[in-house]
Amino acid sequence: MxxxxxxxxxxxxxxxxxxxxxxxxxxxxxxxxxxxxxxxxxxxxxxxxxxxxxxxxxxxxxxxxxxxxxxxxxxxxxxxxxxxxxxxxxxxxxxxxxxxxxxxxxxxxxxxxxxxxxxxxxxxxxxxxxxxxxxxxxxxxxxxxxxxxxxxxxxxxxxxxxxxxxxxxxxxxxxxxxxxxxxxxxxxxxxxxxxxxxxxxxxxxxxxxxxxxxxxxGTFQEELPEQEYAPIQYGLTKNLENPNAFTIIFHEWIQIYKDVTQKGLTFKQRFKYIFGPPGYSHDGSRKTSKQMEREEAGQPPLSSK
Structure with missing residues (x-):
């Protein structure tokens, strides 16, 4: 092979x-x-x-x-x-x-x-x-x-x-x-x-x-000196609390299932929980990378709808 x-x-x-x-x-x-x-x-x-x-x-x-x-x-x-x-x-x-x-x-x-x-x-x-x-x-x-x-x-x-x-x-x-x-x-x-x-x-x-x-x-970013920005934090924006052999591989799929099966969502909202950007939430409880970057830069927030 x-x-x-x-x-x-x-x-x-x-x-x-x-x-x-x-x-x-x-x-x-x-x-x-x-x-x-x-x-x-x-x-x-x-x-x-x-x-x-x-x-x-x-x-x-x-x-x-x-x-x-x-x-x-x-x-x-x-x-x-x-x-x-x-x-x-x-x-x-x-x-x-x-x-x-x-x-x-x-x-x-x-x-x-x-x-x-x-x-x-x-x-x-x-x-x-x-x-x-x-x-x-x-x-x-x-x-x-x-x-x-x-x-x-x-x-x-x-x-x-x-x-x-x-x-x-x-x-x-x-x-x-x-x-x-x-x-x-x-x-x-x-x-x-x-x-x-x-x-x-x-x-x-x-x-x-x-x-x-x-x-x-448009996806390039230079590594900035610590005195200019901040030390690099490796990992996820929300790291796993108790990672194990199963959750490391499947934790995001489990969360997708929980998000999609919430009650009262529209079809569009369920669709975006699967095919939208990571961090999407219909109620603003989580943020996408673009939303976090804009928030850090003091720019107006993007809609989560």
Missing amino acids: YSYHEQVLLLFSTPFYIIIIGAEVLLSSLHFHKKTYTLKDTLTNIYLTIANGLIDMAFKLSYLWVLVQVFNHSPFRNWHTGALYWVLLLIAEDFTYYWLHRFDHEFRFLWAVHVTHHSSRQFNFSVGFRSSVFEPLYRFIFFIPLAFAGFKPLDILFMYSATQIWGTLVHTELVGKLGWLEKVFVTPSHHRVHHGSNPRYLDKNMGMFLIIWDKWF
């Missing part, structure tokens, strides 16, 4: 991850005197990535079949696999991931899947493995246009796996800003913002590899 290229990535990336996580643990505690890891949180990250991997393996033949069918009916499938092909695939896949990630944040039924990745109050390399467990069930839909454009399905999956390595490495507090790289690529500084629950940082910096999409489509 894995292409040769994916097998090579897996072979070399696994020991690499072990080394960098070990180095981060030592550096953070011995040199920076900062506790960036806890045993419980790290074990949770491992549990979530294993759960994600099992679902991905179980479903992979199905979604790969879909991508192959689309590719076989594409009028553009006779590409030569030269350097230009791989560069274009990298750009196209990263663009596609940006929109997948952005939709994960903007539609509550997708956020209910993605929220697990943001549920840690730590920020370290291991959090990069805190996977959105059920994302493999729909992620391939965003790759269908790539298959139609003539990119081979196994190459698409390989490129996604390759950019995920970069996406994992930006989960760290130990690397500061990286000069000119900040203008083009997603960096640890950019991704710290993405994991912040501060109102100004919510739903920002959605890219995996290139930050240019956020700058083009």
Whole structure:
């Protein structure tokens, strides 16, 4: 079920991850005197990535079949696999991931899947493995246009796996800003913002590899000095009080059910509790990220109807 290229990535990336996580643990505690890891949180990250991997393996033949069918009916499938092909695939896949990630944040039924990745109050390399467990069930839909454009399905999956390595490495507090790289690529500084629950940082910096999409489509936010704004608070705007193996994955789905089954709601209100933005409430009891950002900035509130 894995292409040769994916097998090579897996072979070399696994020991690499072990080394960098070990180095981060030592550096953070011995040199920076900062506790960036806890045993419980790290074990949770491992549990979530294993759960994600099992679902991905179980479903992979199905979604790969879909991508192959689309590719076989594409009028553009006779590409030569030269350097230009791989560069274009990298750009196209990263663009596609940006929109997948952005939709994960903007539609509550997708956020209910993605929220697990943001549920840690730590920020370290291991959090990069805190996977959105059920994302493999729909992620391939965003790759269908790539298959139609003539990119081979196994190459698409390989490129996604390759950019995920970069996406994992930006989960760290130990690397500061990286000069000119900040203008083009997603960096640890950019991704710290993405994991912040501060109102100004919510739903920002959605890219995996290139930050240019956020700058083009209005979701970019630079990491601000603490004296100018506030220290980054990692986690959710309302963190789980007693997280466990079940609630970490399903808590948002449970809350959606409770919201939708409230008495006296209109069809539109029930619809928005599922398909509207996370934080929507018909009575103003909760706030969306945009509402919280406007409130913090002292701007007029948005309607919750």
